[in-house]
Amino acid sequence: MTPTLDDIEAAARRLDGIAVRTTLLSSPALDAVTDGHIRLKCETLQRTGSFKFRGAYNAVSSLTPEQGRNGVVATSSGNHAQGVAAAASILGYRSTIVMPADAPKLKIEGTRRLGGDIILYDRANEDRDAIAANIIARTGGVLIHPFNDRNVIAGQGTVGLEISADCEATGFSVEAVLVPCSGGGFSSGVNLAMTARGTGARTYVVEPAGFDDYGRSLAAGSPQRNPALSGSICDALLAPTPGAISFEINNRLGAGALTVTDREVLEAMAFAFRTLKLVVEPGGAVALAALLSGRFDARGRNVVVVLSGGNVDPAMMMTALASPPSGLGV
Amino acid sequence: MTPTLDDIEAAARRLDGIAVRTTLLSSPALDAVTDGHIRLKCETLQRTGSFKFRGAYNAVSSLTPEQGRNGVVATSSGNHAQGVAAAASILGYRSTIVMPADAPKLKIEGTRRLGGDIILYDRANEDRDAIAANIIARTGGVLIHPFNDRNVIAGQGTVGLEISADCEATGFSVEAVLVPCSGGGFSSGVNLAMTARGTGARTYVVEPAGFDDYGRSLAAGSPQRNPALSGSICDALLAPTPGAISFEINNRLGAGALTVTDREVLEAMAFAFRTLKLVVEPGGAVALAALLSGRFDARGRNVVVVLSGGNVDPAMMMTALASPPSGLGV
Numbered sequence: 001m002t003p004t005l006d007d008i009e010a011a012a013r014r015l016d017g018i019a020v021r022t023t024l025l026s027s028p029a030l031d032a033v034t035d036g037h038i039r040l041k042c043e044t045l046q047r048t049g050s051f052k053f054r055g056a057y058n059a060v061s062s063l064t065p066e067q068g069r070n071g072v073v074a075t076s077s078g079n080h081a082q083g084v085a086a087a088a089s090i091l092g093y094r095s096t097i098v099m100p101a102d103a104p105k106l107k108i109e110g111t112r113r114l115g116g117d118i119i120l121y122d123r124a125n126e127d128r129d130a131i132a133a134n135i136i137a138r139t140g141g142v143l144i145h146p147f148n149d150r151n152v153i154a155g156q157g158t159v160g161l162e163i164s165a166d167c168e169a170t171g172f173s174v175e176a177v178l179v180p181c182s183g184g185g186f187s188s189g190v191n192l193a194m195t196a197r198g199t200g201a202r203t204y205v206v207e208p209a210g211f212d213d214y215g216r217s218l219a220a221g222s223p224q225r226n227p228a229l230s231g232s233i234c235d236a237l238l239a240p241t242p243g244a245i246s247f248e249i250n251n252r253l254g255a256g257a258l259t260v261t262d263r264e265v266l267e268a269m270a271f272a273f274r275t276l277k278l279v280v281e282p283g284g285a286v287a288l289a290a291l292l293s294g295r296f297d298a299r300g301r302n303v304v305v306v307l308s309g310g311n312v313d314p315a316m317m318m319t320a321l322a323s324p325p326s327g328l329g330v
Numbered sequence: 331m332t333p334t335l336d337d338i339e340a341a342a343r344r345l346d347g348i349a350v351r352t353t354l355l356s357s358p359a360l361d362a363v364t365d366g367h368i369r370l371k372c373e374t375l376q377r378t379g380s381f382k383f384r385g386a387y388n389a390v391s392s393l394t395p396e397q398g399r400n401g402v403v404a405t406s407s408g409n410h411a412q413g414v415a416a417a418a419s420i421l422g423y424r425s426t427i428v429m430p431a432d433a434p435k436l437k438i439e440g441t442r443r444l445g446g447d448i449i450l451y452d453r454a455n456e457d458r459d460a461i462a463a464n465i466i467a468r469t470g471g472v473l474i475h476p477f478n479d480r481n482v483i484a485g486q487g488t489v490g491l492e493i494s495a496d497c498e499a500t501g502f503s504v505e506a507v508l509v510p511c512s513g514g515g516f517s518s519g520v521n522l523a524m525t526a527r528g529t530g531a532r533t534y535v536v537e538p539a540g541f542d543d544y545g546r547s548l549a550a551g552s553p554q555r556n557p558a559l560s561g562s563i564c565d566a567l568l569a570p571t572p573g574a575i576s577f578e579i580n581n582r583l584g585a586g587a588l589t590v591t592d593r594e595v596l597e598a599m600a601f602a603f604r605t606l607k608l609v610v611e612p613g614g615a616v617a618l619a620a621l622l623s624g625r626f627d628a629r630g631r632n633v634v635v636v637l638s639g640g641n642v643d644p645a646m647m648m649t650a651l652a653s654p655p656s657g658l659g660v
Contacts (some may be wrong), residue, residue, distance in 0.1 A: 023353045028377050044607040047358050106604065274436065277374040277609040277640030310607030314651040321644040 001245055003150045005196040008157035008189065011058040015158055018090070019054050020046050022159075024166045024304070029275050034291055036298030039172060041163055044280055044310030048082040048114065050236075051159055051186055051308050052146075056083030058155030059144050060091055068093045070140035075099075075128040077235045078107025079309050080146040085116030096135055098128050104235060104281075104313045123230055147185030148243035156186040160193025163304055167199060174201040177304040178258070178287035178296060181205035181214050183239035184246030186308065191253050201304070204256040204296065206286040208232040208265065215257030217242050218250065233262045233316065236283030236309060258296055260289040268292050269320035272307070282316065284309035331575055333480045335526040338487035338519065341388040345488055348420070349384050350376050352489075354496045354634070359605050364621055366628030369502060371493055374610055374640030378412040378444065380566075381489055381516055381638050382476075386413030388485030389474050390421055398423045400470035405429075405458040407565045408437025409613075409639050410476040415446030426465055428458045434565060434611075434643045453560055477515030478573035486516040490523025493634055497529065504531040507634040508588070508617035508626060511535035511544050513569040514576030516638065521583050531634070534586040534626065536616040538562040538595065545587030547572050548580065563592045563646065566613030566639060588626055590619040598622050599650035602637070612646065614639035 024039040031038055043051035060072055071094035074084040081097040088095035097116040099108060100123040111118055119135070121128055136143060145152060160177075167174045177194060179187040184205065191203035205214050211232055216224040225241045232238065242250075260268075265282050268289035272280045280288065287305045290296045296303070354369040361368055373381035390402055401424035404414040411427040418425035427446040429438060430453040441448055449465070451458055466473060475482060490507075497504045507524060509517040514535065521533035535544050541562055546554040555571045562568065572580075590598075595612050598619035602610040610618065617635045620626045626633070 020356060020358065023355075025353075025375060026350060027375075028350065045355060045357075049605075049607055273609055273644075275379075277379055279603055279607040279609060314603075314648065318644065318648060 001150055002248060003154040003157065003189070003192065005193065007150065007154035008161060008193050011054070011154040012158045012161055014058055014061050015054055015155065018057060021162060022046055024163065027276055034298040036300065037302045038291065038298060039304045041159060041304055041306045042278065043159065044278060044284060044307050048079070048086050048110065049309060049311045050079040050083065050284065051156055052079040052083035053086055054158050055152035055155035055185060056080060056144060057087040057090070059149055059151035060084065060087040060093065062151045063142060067142055071095060072144050073132050073135050073141040074144045074146065075132050076146055077238070078103045078111065078311060079236055081107060081111040081116060082114055082311070084144050085111045085114035089115035096139070096141060098131050104311060104316070106313050107311050110311065147183030147239065148245055150245065153185045153189045153245060155189070157189030157193040159186070159306070160190035161197065163190070164194050164197035164199050167304070173302055174199055174304050175302050176204060177201050177306065178204045178206055178290055179306045180237060180283055180286045180308040181207050182237040182283070183243040184214055184250055185243060187255065188246035188249035191255055192249055195253050202254065202256055203250070204258055205250065206258045206260060206290045208234040208237055208286060209259045209261045211238055212257070212259045213240065214242050215259060217247060218255060218257050221251065223247055234265060234283040234286060236281065237286065258290045260286050260293060260295060264289040264293040266320040266323065269317065270323065273317065273321060278307065279310045279312060279317070280307050281309045281312035331480055332578060333484040333487065333519070333522065335523065337480065337484035338491060338523050341384070341481070341484040342488045342491055344388055344391050345384055345485065348387060351492060352376055354493065357606055364628040366630065367632045368621065368628060369634045371489060371634055371636045372608065373489065374608060374614060374637045378409070378416050378440065379639060379641045380409040380413065380614065381486055382409040382413035383416055384488050385482035385485035385515060386410060386474060387417040387420070389479055389481040390414065390417040390423065392481045393472060397472055401425060402474050403462050403465050403471040404474045404476065405462050406476055407568070408433045408441065408641060409566055411437060411441040411446060412444055412641070414474050415441045415444035419445035426469070426471060428461050434641060434646070436643050437641050440641065477513030477569065478575055480575065483515045483519045483575060485519070487519030487523040489516070489636070490520035491527065493520070494524050494527035494529050497634070503632055504529055504634050505632050506534060507531050507636065508534045508536055508620055509636045510567060510613055510616045510638040511537050512567040512613070513573040514544055514580055515573060517585065518576035518579035520636070521585055522579055525583050532584065532586055533580070534588055535580065536588045536590060536620045538564040538567055538616060539589045539591045541568055542587070542589045543570065544572050545589060547577060548585060548587050551581065553577055564595060564613040564616060566611065567616065588620045590616050590623060590625060594619040594623040596650040596653065599647065600653065603647065603651060608637065609640045609642060609647070610637050611639045611642035
């Protein structure tokens with residue numbers, strides 16, 4: 001079940017020429033504000049606007065034509081949705097995506113435009129897994145899980161390979177990598193790749209306050225659950241409990257954990273817009289928020305911060321920009 | 331007066347480790363929409379949010395301590411302003427910047443935060459050059475012209491060196507490069523560098539409709555003027571006539587010219603936000619607008635598009651995002 005470095009390297013070969021090889025950006029303004037040496041891994045610039053395309057494409061392209069014959073099925077608030085829809089379209093399969101009705105409009109429209117058949121459900125009163133199971137029973141489609149899947153984790157892990165390669169190529173001795181975290185598929189893939197590559201960096205999962213199941217699970221040494229299913233602006237980071245595969249990896253490799261408030265997330269989004277000139281969605285900005293809020297002390301350190309997604313509705317960005325600049329520099 | 335490749339290479343050495351070496355991004359969505367092979371040179375990610383830092387730093391760092399003793403002076407609606415203020419601060423000089431009172435707030439605040447002393451003037455009733463001349467007469471400061479300056483053009487030309495190097499490294503045989511244009515310092519520097527490097531690419535200047543003095547000048551073979559001094563959302567691209575040095579270069583090297591409407595610029599800004607996840611200001615988006623509007627036909631061609639700046643007020647971005655998505659893809 002657990003992916004290996006070989007799986008991640010195989011994923012990198014599958015994604016070569018299909019996914020965008022995103023670069024590590026640096027920003028003198030960000031270094032000045034944090035008094036650290038920061039590199040930004042901008043998965044906002046990835047196909048479909050988030051890292052999710054990597055895992056989705058790796059998983060869908062691993063299917064035999066026979067397996068994919070009846071299409072693929074996914075549950076997602078929008079980034080995995082777009083990743084799976086795009087991957088299925090590229091590979092010539094049908095996709096059915098179960099999405100909450102309150103998902104950001106941009107994500108629903110994007111999924112549709114990428115060729116996904118969308119089933120909307122009521123987050124408060126319906127069980128998305130049951131809906132997906134029904135679809136699969138009826139159609140014979142294959143479920144592509146958003147995080148608890150060996151091939152999905154291996155695909156996300158290619159981000160770790162790229163970070164490791166770029167740090168080595170530029171002589172950047174990375175000490176920590178901060179990764180937005182929901183079910184942990186992304187952070188565990190990155191952790192696995194960077195550990196296997198011997199970077200010596202510690203991986204930190206970053207979660208919204210109140211949805212810190214992953215951090216509490218790491219502290220307890222066993223999976224914990226969030227008390228609520230909604231209530232943060234970070235729509236992409238609301239998985240109720242860590243995925244079993246990702247938790248085994250992150251627990252074994254000693255991942256750290258950080259939480260940030262919605263207010264800190266909005267300030268990070270505004271900083272990204274005003275100063276970095278990057279569009280980042282709430283869930284994609286939590287690692288940057290941990291850095292800018294000082295919850296992660298980067299002073300004098302070499303840190304990679306992952307911006308994991310940029311699929312944000314204009315109204316949410318306006319909420320972030322409505323506050324006056326926080327004086328975090330230009 | 332006219333810079334040479336040697337000047338541009340010297341500028342690159344001065345800027346090494348000071349300016350951000352911005353990368354060439356690719357976007358499968360953009361390639362799909364244009365049916366071309368597009369690379370984006372994102373000077374939005376440059377220090378101070380625009381390419382202007384390059385020329386400003388190269389010019390200011392070329393001063394002897396004696397020359398810089400009384401500070402530097404610049405006139406600018408905001409990007410050259412921030413570039414000069416940042417360069418002067420880094421090098422330990424004072425800077426005085428003459429800016430129109432209706433400049434974007436983000437640019438005025440940014441210039442102040444970067445250490446510039448700001449003199450606001452009324453675009454309709456005051457002459458900024460006279461104000462700057464007065465300051466220089468009083469203080470003994472040195473004028474850093476926004477475009478008609480050998481060192482400024484050489485600094486901007488480093489963008490052309492980077493494009494050439496990255497295209498060569500990735501086997502991208504670039505046929506055309508589209509550059510936003512006001513006084514022509516940027517486009518002429520890029521043209522000079524890419525021609526000297528033997529890329530074989532043609533440089534196109536891109537201007538807002540009604541402010542196409544540069545294109546008309548190239549067509550006439552002699553400098554023409556704009557009828558108006560204001561009236562486009564592209565606040566950065568309102569220079570009344572081509573700079574003498576830049577015009578000699580672009581005319582000699584056979585630059586092409588394109589114009590775009592404000593409506594096309596807003597659509598390009600919205601596409602950049604929604605699909606590319608990049609924040610681009612109006613003047614910075616004209617080359618992308620020429621591409622997306624079809625005014626430049628990229629079908630089957632290898633094209634580099636320069637995003638020259640990202641210093642946009644939230645309200646202007648909201649104007650761009652207020653229209654429904656134009657169906658330009660995800």
